[in-house]
Amino acid sequence: MRLMVYSHDTFGLGNIRRMLSICEYLLESIPDVSILLVSGSPMLHSFRIPAGLDYIKLPCINRGYSGNLSTKYLGTQVDETVKLRTDIILAATANFKPNLFLVDKKPYGLDRELKPTIDYIKRFLPHTKLVLLLRDILDCPEVTIEEWQKQEYYTAIQWFYDKVLVVGTPEVFDFCQEYKCPPTVASKIQQCGYIRKKFKENPNDILHKLALEPQEKLVLVTPGGGEDGYQLVNTYLSGLALLPATHHIKSVVIAGPEMPQFHKQALYQIAEQYSHVQICEFTEQLSVYMKRANVVICMGGYNTLCEVISLNKKAIVVPRIYPVAEQYIRAERMANLGLVKMIHPHSLTSENLMRSVFRELDNTQECQPPSIDLNALPRISQCIEMLLYNQVVDSKQYLTKETQWLTTTILKSVIY
Known part of the structure; x- marks a missing residue:
């Protein structure tokens, strides 16, 4: 079975971390699946890639804090870079011939770069299933509804997609109701619950380096990718001056690989003043620190809050409110449910x-214990496995009919 995954990545690490978690679970739960991931994430190479998964790295497009798109590294215009990405995705699809194409976030991809690929699939790979994966909250309803109508996303789902999987629950945010999905779209949407974080790591080495005394408490500060996390980290480090001299608190700060270099340097200089503070740019072992932490200070990103809830941690959330309201809405709803402090x-x-x-x-x-559904991964796997099975059945029926037609044609040519 061939599964192709498109990860929408213009800001931070959220999308690529979520898609890699889903891919890893699919590889573990569905036999004989090969996954090809296409993504522009500049941090893709830093993650452990499981057996059965390979990837194609697209040129980076960045959506800065202003919300405007720009080319991150290449000296090319945005439209040129999008055209290059479009051609790469189309060529990969035509050669890989996936049985199922899983699309992240936008039905037509970034700046409609998936439109030629979707047209190709419908014309030349008619049995390939198209599945859209959406996080729980996209933006405030009025903004999202206007954008989806303008970009014709509701129409795209109605005509092209077999299923829409939303990794969230109606208890926090009722996707169909909040975004006023038409009945033809709502019938394809399944809210799967949130993604439960799996914890495989052996924490002994990391915790040994922390050298925590029995009476000491650990505070973890993580602004996700970090591109707009300076204010949060700086505010916390500045607040360390308020600690009493006899405090028993150690702090671990993960600044984030996307934080601008001058901001990182400024934070590192502040952290050097405190022997009880460890600071680094990035770690794959974030969950180890979080598991040991007594309090987590974070922004309101989807993955971070899923990890907090999965570990049942006390968390203080300072959400991003611009350029989209997604984090603020999520943090506020979860705070109202008593899951975090905001x-x-x-x-x-x-x-x-x-x-x-x-x-x-x-x-x-x-x-x-969190009273929230965390069973997204098994539901996603079950849905995709069923769609893959149906794809095989449809393909066999198609091939049988095609074979019958060819046989009849050949016999007729022989007879006549």
């Missing part, structure tokens, strides 16, 4: 943040 970025000060940290550290009451 500080609005406009209210973020060192005093407010450290007050919340002290409150959470002093709270000895154990977190209640």
Whole structure:
């Protein structure tokens, strides 16, 4: 079975981390699957790639904090770079001939770069299944509805896609209702629950390096990819001056590989003043630190909050509010459900943040197990396996009919 995956990546690490988690689970749960991933993520090479998965790295397109697209590395215009990406994706599809194409986030891809590929699939690979994967929240409803109508995404789903899988639950955000999906679109949508984070790592080496004393508490600070995480990390490091001299707190800061270099240098200089602070740019072992942490300070990204909830951790969330409201909506809804604590970025000060940290550290009451659906991965796997099975059946029926037609044609030519 051949599965092709398109990961939409213009900002941070969220999309590629989520898609790699899904790919790994599919490889473990569906026999004889080969996966080809296409992505522009500049950090793709830094992740462990499981057996059965290979990837094609697309030229990077960046969506900065302003929301505008730009070419990240090449000295080419955006339209030239999108054209190059479009041609690469189409050529890969034509040669790989996937049984199923899993598309992340946008039905037509970034700047409609998937449109030629979708047209090719419908014309030359008619039995290939098309599946759209969406996170729980895209943006505030009014913005998303306007964009989806303008870009004809509802129509694309109606005509081209076999299934839409949403990794979220109606208890947090009812996708069909909030985004006013037409009945023809809503009938294809399945809200699968959130993605439960798997923890395979052996934490002994990392925890040994931390050298935590029995009485010490650990605070983990992670702004995700870090491109817009400077304010959060700087506010926390500045707040360390408020700690009493006899405190028993150690801090691990993961600044994020996408954080601008001058911001990282400034934070590293501040962190050097504190022997109880460890700071680094990136780690694949984030879950190890999170598992040991007494409090997590983070932004409101999908993957980070899934990890927090999976580990049942006390978390203080300072969500991004621009250029899209996705993180703010998610953090607010989850805070209302008692899953996390939230500080609005406009209210973020060192005093407010450290007050919340002290409150959470002093709270000895154990977190209640999360009352939220975390079974997205098995549901995604079940759906894709069924679609793959149906694709094989359809293909065999098609080939049988084609064979019968060829046999009849040959017999007629012999007879006459």
